[in-house]
Amino acid sequence: MSLRSTRGRPDADLWSAPVFPHPVHGFVGRRAELDRIAANIDHEVLFLVYGVGGIGKTEFVYQAMREIRSRPRWADATPILVEVRPGTTAARTLAQLLSAVGAAPTPRRGQPTEEAHMSEQLHLLARVLDARPYLLCFDDVHNLPAEQVGEALGYLARHVQRSRMLVASRQELPLALGARPPLVTNLGPLDDAAAEEMMTVLADRMQRPRPEPAAMLRATHGSPFHIHRLLVRHAPETGSLDESLDELSPAARRALLAVSVARHRPSIERLRQTWFSDASIDDAIDELRRRFLLELEHETLAVHDLVREALLGRATAAEVEAAHEDAAGLCLGALLDDERGPLLLAVDAVEHFLAAGRAAEAWDVVARWTSALAAAGSEHLLLGPLERLREALPARHVAIDLLIARSLVRASLLEQASGVLARVDPVRTDAEEARYCVLAGNVAQRAGDIERAEALFERAVACAPDADARFQARLQRASAVIFAGDGARARPMVAAALADLPAPTPRQEARAGWTVAISWMFDERFEQAAEQARRVRRGLEGTGLDDLATQLAMLEVLACVESEDMVAAREAARAIDETGPRRRAAT
Template identity: 30%
Template sequence: MFRPDDRAAAPPLPLRHRLPNAPPLFIGRAVERRYLGALIRRAPVTVVWGLGGLGKTSLVLHTLHADFADQAPRVLFVSLRPTEPPAAVEVELLRAVADAHRLAKVEWSGLLADPDGLLATLIDLADALGYWVVLDDLHHADPRSARDVLGALARYARQSRWIVTSRRNPLLPELVDQTLALAGMPPTDLYELASRCAPHRAVRDLHQVADASAGSPWRLRQLLTGSDAARVSEDLLRGVPPEATPLLEALAALELPLAPATLAGLVPLPSPDTIEALAQRGILECSSEGLRLHDVARPLIETGGDLRARKAEVARALAAADDDPLSALEALRLLLSLGHLDEAVALLESRCELVLGAGLAPRLAQLLAPVDLPRLASFRLRCAVEIGDPAALDAAALPRSPTLGDHFLWAASHVLRGRLAEAAAIAARVRSAAMAAPEGASLALTAAILETGCLGELGRAGEALGVLGVIQAAGRDGAALLGVHRARWLMQEGRAAEALECIETIVAAGIDGAAPTTSELRDELIVLFCYLGRVRRLEQVLDTLALGAQRGPALLFGARRSLLTEGLLCVHAGRLDPAREVFREVERLARRTTYLRPFLLALDAERRLITGELEGMEALLCTLHDEATRAGHALNQCFAVVTAYRVAIARGKPRVELDASALRATPYWATLLAAAARLHAVLHGLPPPAVPAIAEDIVHGRVLSALGAAAERAIAGDPEAARAHASAAYAVAREHGHVPGELEALRMSCDALLLAGDAAELSHAAGLLRERADAAGSPRFSAEARWFTATLDGAPHPSALESFLELVDVAPVAARRSRALLDAPAALDLLDRVVLDALGRRRAGPASRRDAASRAGWGLDTAARKVWLPGGRTVELAARAILYRILLGIAERGGRATKEQIVLFAWEQRDYHPLRDDKRLHVAIRKLRLLLEDDPSRALRLVTTADGYAFGESEPFRRVAAEGSPEPR
């Protein structure tokens, strides 16, 4: 629904999408109107369906104007028309909503390759301003598209409302209770309508007309004009003035409404009175978009003579409409249907970019598919690259006589298939030929960027720099684009300082914010600075160059690369929850292209490592490595191996899942790999690699190297030096706004402070770690912070460790250290052992089931005479000696005891008499269950056995006493 502040901020609707006025004469339908109003109020989607001519649209318009007058000025009206191929309703709706938002640019290429993303964008945009949308004549849309759209709107729309008219019942389960089946009007209402329309007619005639109308107000109007009831369709055109015939024939050739000014260039228009009379009879439909034949009248005029000449005239007139992509597409349809292929090709050569820029690539591809003409191959290839769908790419072919532009598109199609080596070779040939051509500078730059992107991803960054070194860029924006790509590969070559100099040159020169290269510039800057870990400087550069994230669809559902780079920025800036949403959306897109998938897997692996979603991480990294290997993505292979080291470090595993020996690592990745490998080796007592020489500007490497030095000094027994190295890692990460580095450094600082015995500083550092982790959305580091807080008074009590036992895939360090403190098997690295030794680890006393110690449970603290339970609850038994001794007696006997054993131990008796002792034992057990069980009527912790009582199997039981103290009796 609208909110007042939203309405004030919303731009005025374009005229073509404003809600038309209600019919001036509306009779009857009172019951239907009340029901329709209730449906609209109740849920986001309402469908009105029924046969043609029953007044579905009139009912909707009247209801909205009469019952929702406050909303009517902001209702979008989108009318679908019969097109060949049928319209994709989600594209038509998104175009209308984007127009209403006044979005100057919609990144159609990404959206059209991602149907789910397109629907999500549509819903998000409509919900943002609480739009109401009337979708008229849905039966003209592609049926599958219509069902998908209605289903998504019914499930996910929140603040928007969607009112749909159709001649077909959508039969969707989600809309069973939101559908109004419109029947014919009763004769009494039709008679009243007839008498209001033709008050001069005799009463008998009006009754005959009403009875013959068969419930249809449209049919009633035809009969009132004098048509015979049995031949109303055939008589529809009877009495049409001769001067209106050319107009009707021109409109019969069209599927789209056409403005009167455009029509006047084709045929002489009849008088306004004649046009109004034709509209009243239902022959013409008038809207803000123009004039159109009613569906019932169209076949009558189409069969009335040879319309080929008229269609050709209309097509040529539409082809001359310079700024209307829909007119161009309609002209193309007409020319192809007439077999005027030369004119169709000429139209495509001049208007293809206009059509594609409006998001009409799927419809254009469908129009071209059945036409067997080699000259159309170039346009089919262009559509396939624009859509990015594997099936479309596989069906596309290089034209028989390809231009350099065709070769470039062919190279781009290879990139989208993940064939980088082939794409690089083709792009190199295009670049060389374009450089030799008089007007080829622009294509040479574009081809060079494609070529170097492939070379760089293949691990050949040096070659990429060589290619860029021979390219000349025209103008400030071309130079900026060339410079940012050069900076990216300088960084991969380990020349970070030179890369940053390139960026500073771009910043100093400035860019044109309206240039078509701005989106690509933003993407490249994000990749460069995030790889360096310099997030704060990135934000400054983007702000200086006014390269903000694009509004609307481009922000979350735009071009594929932009989606991924926005997610990359979210991860490194510590916005992990938004990153999850971005990757969730792009995941559906990545299934459709080979090229995207390794990048998505890599970025999501980075996010999961930081948040603590480690379940299945090793398998994910193996998949990433395998897919990157098949596609030749050397940089993603490097990422997979470095991340495998980081996962092994987090899990305390001495073995790394992926082998680094066959990597083609650029100097950048070689540095990070050496730093990660050294940290891993230090933690597991393996021969460490040499300390890598890390450039000052590579924040990632500096943090990793400092963490390795801190771990080495901590294991060697020098906590102060470890603390200094960890502080240095935190300082550099904090300075550059690299949140993942901050979290890793703070955790290492906590280890050093624990070893140093500085409880006050440890408390501060653990609190800061938790604060930063919670702000970023990282359960992993938040749990690690809580574990350090639990150690402030020495070895944590078992009850404090319970909550960490099941966090093996969330906070693995806290989980394994907690298991070790409870005497359960745990894979510890050398730093873990040093930390646990510093805590003065107190081994637990005999436990009834140590094999279950990796699960949260409950236990008895014999020193404090209390029981701890899952969730942190405790039960004091110091004043309940008998209850305490019953539990202690069961624990002493391995978690199971007979009634006799319990009675003799608890009441300190020498003999046992069932008739005397069982009753008081039952009473005591009942009291214990009331204290210990979540549901005393279904005991799970203290269960009954055949001859006594035992601790249940559902949760482990543990027993602990103060070190060196005898257990109380």
């Protein structure tokens, strides 16, 4: 029954999809496979592209997307690329995709398991994908659990008609029984003619001598990746990739390691600003590009899977930890320098710091960004990292347990929240005691034990470390009284809580007004509820608190409908259309 808002980031995106890449110049071969996709694109929904590493799946999908988008039916479809990096979870990938298509935040609310929450999110995604056409490209999905991916893709293929999905993977994906059959493309090596054509085109573009075809075929086995590497070396060499990695300068190796472990595409400028203080980064990037170890697209950097695997396989544990620390710095640089930086970078920064053995730094990121993630409906993505932080930081057990419990309470997972609260150390500061009592009070209230809930909220008021915490606890106590059916007693409690603040902020006034409006709703005095919500909503004009205004407008609509005032309900609904969250979803 609480009213929440994004603090300080009114239009922050959870994740921003990268500009869709163009296929490489000189793409050759695969004509039969491309024609087969083109012949079925208007009828099929799911297209799976399988092949071993280095066989050209990514470029094939980029070329297929270019040809699909040249067709009139798909010219206006929105292309979205989701690159699945090693270590990425299915929950994070789904959150990325929902953000990219403009879906409203979907916090976990009462679903007993992560799988149940993901099922609800898939249902939402299917509705969005069927409302307007999208062309989705998922690359490297073999980095996700195959069963989860297969189930999700099978569901979307069955429930979506207006959008299309192209999926590249090294491994076959097990689709659920009864799922709509996908169109599968198995990519093998380029045939001799296509391989020779690719070699000729690349040699001409790069002004390199054209290798003898037979020697080239023996050295590359028709792999586009190895054909390209052969051309950027002056002569074919056994183990040339390993040799290239061993020959790197320290700056180039550091940059390549950081980009290899990063879960997003860092920009050159971000590398320069975050941890390179001079022009050495430019020399490092030039060195990596000359050796075909790094891909540059729209000033962002990526590493081919085969390069990443070879590099990380030869790196020491200390080097990998240092790379994760660098990657965390890249994430934080983007978040701190850009008020609209994608919030998923905060989750990535936590994961990178944990992988680097820097638990204290990971906790600092959690403390700084958890409220923004909660407002974006993605607080649940921190539950796994928080459990690992609890093991790494015994001195922070109370704070971490309270944060885990808060996430579970917000998700309405009351049994799990009770279990976490039961393990909270009884030795707590006043601030921790206040937070504990608020959470325990919420659990008691939702379980129907209103008397215990009110007592816990009273204890939270007594322990509150500051005026705002005391105000919030008093509103919680008033809410418990409202749930008990005594709105007449609750409304003076809200007024007293607001009056005790020396200078109430617009947010605090809105929270108090929301609670009063809810009390009128519980009393079934809907006209008073609508008037209260309307007055508070209008008082927020010009404050930038669009998300609070949205929630108040929705409450106003409900109250107007209950009082059968459809004219006022439509007016309130128009106010929802004018708010920032709705604008973001529309665009």
